Amino acid sequence: MPSRATDARRAGSQGLPQIHTLQAGRQRLHVLPSLGGALAGWEWQRERQWLPLLRPWSADPAALYATACFPLLPWSNRITGGGFDFDGKHYPLVPNRLGEPYPIHGDSWRQAWTITAQAEDRMTLELESDRYDGNPYVYRARQLLTLRENALEIELRVTNTGTETLPYGLGLHPYFLRDAQTRLQFRSRGVWLSGPDRIPTSFTRQLPAGWDYNRPATLEDKLIDNCFEGWDGLAMIEDPTRGLRLQMHTTDRSGYVLMFRPVKQAFFCLEPVTHPIDAFHRPKRPGLIDLAPGEDMVLLTRFSVCEIAQEEPRVRPASASAAR
Numbered sequence: 491m492p493s494r495a496t497d498a499r500r501a502g503s504q505g506l507p508q509i510h511t512l513q514a515g516r517q518r519l520h521v522l523p524s525l526g527g528a529l530a531g532w533e534w535q536r537e538r539q540w541l542p543l544l545r546p547w548s549a550d551p552a553a554l555y556a557t558a559c560f561p562l563l564p565w566s567n568r569i570t571g572g573g574f575d576f577d578g579k580h581y582p583l584v585p586n587r588l589g590e591p592y593p594i595h596g597d598s599w600r601q602a603w604t605i606t607a608q609a610e611d612r613m614t615l616e617l618e619s620d621r622y623d624g625n626p627y628v629y630r631a632r633q634l635l636t637l638r639e640n641a642l643e644i645e646l647r648v649t650n651t652g653t654e655t656l657p658y659g660l661g662l663h664p665y666f667l668r669d670a671q672t673r674l675q676f677r678s679r680g681v682w683l684s685g686p687d688r689i690p691t692s693f694t695r696q697l698p699a700g701w702d703y704n705r706p707a708t709l710e711d712k713l714i715d716n717c718f719e720g721w722d723g724l725a726m727i728e729d730p731t732r733g734l735r736l737q738m739h740t741t742d743r744s745g746y747v748l749m750f751r752p753v754k755q756a757f758f759c760l761e762p763v764t765h766p767i768d769a770f771h772r773p774k775r776p777g778l779i780d781l782a783p784g785e786d787m788v789l790l791t792r793f794s795v796c797e798i799a800q801e802e803p804r805v806r807p808a809s810a811s812a813a814r
Contacts, residue, residue, distance in 0.1 A: 505551060506549060506551050507522050507523075507524045507525045507551060508522075508523075508524065509521065509522060509530050510522075510523065510605065510608070510613065512608075512610065512611055512612065512613055512635065512637055513610060513611070513637070514610065514611035514637035514638075515637075515639065515640075516534055516535040516536075516640075517532070517533065517534060517535070517637050517640075517642070517795075518531075518532070518533040518535075518540065519531075519532050519533075519635060519637055519642060520532075520533075520547070520558075521613060521615070521635065522547065522557065523602065523603045523604065523605055523615055524602040524603070525551075525554055525557065525602075526554045526557075526560050526561070526598065526599035526600065526601065526602075526603070527560065527561055527598065527599075527603035527615050527617065527631075527633055528547075528554055528557040528558070528559065528560035528561075528599070529544065529547075529557060529558040529559040529560070529635075530546065530547035530557060530558060531544065531546040531547060531558050532544045532558060532559075532642055532793070534734065534795055536797075541732060541734065542558075542667065543642075543667075543734070543736060543793070543795055544558035544559055544664055544665055544666060544667070545558055545665035545666070545667055545756075545757045546558060554599055557665070558664070558665055559644075559662060559663060559664040559665065560599050560662075560663050561598055561599070561631070561633060561644075561646050561660075561661075561662060561663075562595045562596055562598075562599070562659075562660065562661035562662065562663055562761070562763065563596045563598045563629075563631055563646065563648050563658070563659070563660050563661070564596050564597070564598070564627045564629055564648055564656075564658045564659065564660075565595075565596045565657075565658070565659040565765070565769075565770070565778075566595060566596070566659050566660070566661035566748070566761070566763040566764070566765060566767075567594060567595060567661075567717075567748060567763070567766075567767040567768070568590070568592040568593070568594050568688065568689060568767055568768055569583055569592055569593050569594075569768060569770050569771075570592055570689055570768050570771055571770075571771055572584075574657075574770035574771065576656060576657060577655065581626040581656075582624070583624075583625060584623065584624060586600060586623060591687065592687075592689075595661075595663065596627075596659075597619060597622045597623060597625050597627070598617055598619065598631055600622065600623070601617055601619060601622060602617075603615040603616065603617045603631075603633070604616050604617070611636065611637040611638075612634070612635060612636040612637065613634075613635045614632065614633070614634050614635075615632070615633040615635070616630065616631065616632050616633075617630070617631040617632075618630055618651075619631065626652075626654075626656060627652065627656060627658075628650070628651050628652030628653075629648050629649060629650055629651055629652065629658075630648070630649045630651050631646070631647065631648050631649075632645075632646075632647045632648075632649075633645070633646055633647075634647075638792075640794055640795055640796060641792055641793060641794040641795070642792070642793045642794075643790070643791070643792045643793075644662060644790075644791050644792075644793075645788060645789075645790050646660050646662065646788065646789045646790075646791075647786055647787070647788045647789075648660060648781075648786060648787060649781075649784070649785070649786035650781040650782065650783055650784065650785055650786070651783070651784075652783060653783055654783070655780055655781065655782045655783070656780070656781065657770065657775055657778040657779065657780050657781075658778065658779050658780075658781045658787055659763065659764045659765040659769065659777060659778050659779070660742075660763070660764050660787060660788075660789040661748070661761055661762060661763035661764065661789070662761060662762055662763075662789070662791055663759060663761050664738070664759065664760065664761070664793070665757045665758075665759055666727055666736065666757060666758055666759070666760065667729065667756060667757055668709045668729075668756060668757060668758050669729075669731050669756065670708065671708070671729070671730050671731050671801060672708065672709055672727065672728065672729050672730075672731075673706040673707060673708055673727070673728040673730075674703050674706070674707060674708075674709060674725065674726070674727050674728075674758075674760070675703055675704070675705060675706040675707070675725065675726045676703050676704075676718075676721060676722075676724065676725035676726070676747065676760065677704050677720070677721060677722045677724070678697075678703070678704065678718035678719060678720045678721050678747070679695060679719060679720030680693055680694055680695040680696075680697065680718070680719055680720060681693070681694060681697055681698075681701060681716050681717070681718045681719065682716055682717045682718075682719065682766060682767065683698075683716065684715070684716055684767075688715050688767070689767065689768055690716075690717065690766065690767050690768060693719065700712055701714060706726070706728065709751055709758055710751075711753055711754060712751070712753065713751065713752060713753050714749050714750065714751035715749075715750050715751075716748070716749060717746055717747070717748050717749075717763075717766045717767050718746070718747050718748075718749060719745055719746060719766065720745050721745050721746060721747040722745075723739060723740045723741065723742060723743065723762070724737070724738070724739050725737070725738045725739075725747070725760055727760075728798065730798065730799070730800060730801040731800070731801060732800065733797050733798055733799060733800035734795060734796075734797060734798065735795070735796050735797075735798050736793060736794070736795055737792075737793070737794045737795075738760065738762065738791065738792070738793050739791070739792050739794070740762040740789065740790065740791045740792075741789075741790045741791075742762065742764055742789050742790075744763075744764045744765060744776075744777040746763050746764070746765060746766050746777055747760060747761065747762060747763065748760075748761040748763055748767070749761070762789065762791050763777075764777050764778075764779070764787070764789060765777025765778045
């Protein structure tokens, strides 16, 4: 990851989006405002070495899905049906990612954000969106990124600045590192099973083999791309190979978390979200908030880090070449 002194120069010379860096204590945070308001990396200092706490950006100028984390709004994940119906009116949406049959993750990730305030340890990013790509949403989005003691805090806020009430949702898409020794724990009461198109078909409390993280468990090399329900907002990730423990905590109490556990990759995603997949077409639109003009909603998430005893790796980590 480039140092603060070389961020702008390297970005300009290579035609890459400019990286802005925050630093506090043993942490560095690298931000890509023009690439969907994403994070390029979050790092922890051990002696003279900087260890990535999230998967570092691949430095592909167009590869948002190869960043460390990016915001999801004004909705999360996929919407079927060519759009949604609300208050007696149909609102069309078009697919917005190559290879995806459905619009996914809102539209803020496709737009450049603006830095409106910055200090050594914090930054405010904002986005004014007006029916981007034909979407019905008119909104103001804000990310407040803060480095606290041994923690990164992300406050994501959206305000309806349009003239009509619409359903809104929020989320974050962090990419966590993993190897054969990594252990994950988060509570849930069940999961939504999906068809081949990743759209939920049925809910079950009987978690499939290798999907139960109510107790610490390793990340098997089998695909999960599903929404877990009944989440209490807390997740723990232990990385004994590097001697680190991460904790993710959100104040949202909707009870949904999306997990993407790809095959043969050195990362996984655990996404704090306010609503399940395709909530727009579920009875009562669970987790979505109907925002009238001028109303807003907030998702506050904290990622904290501490050091633990290191273990020698027993299996070579998988490749991190692909992205979601």
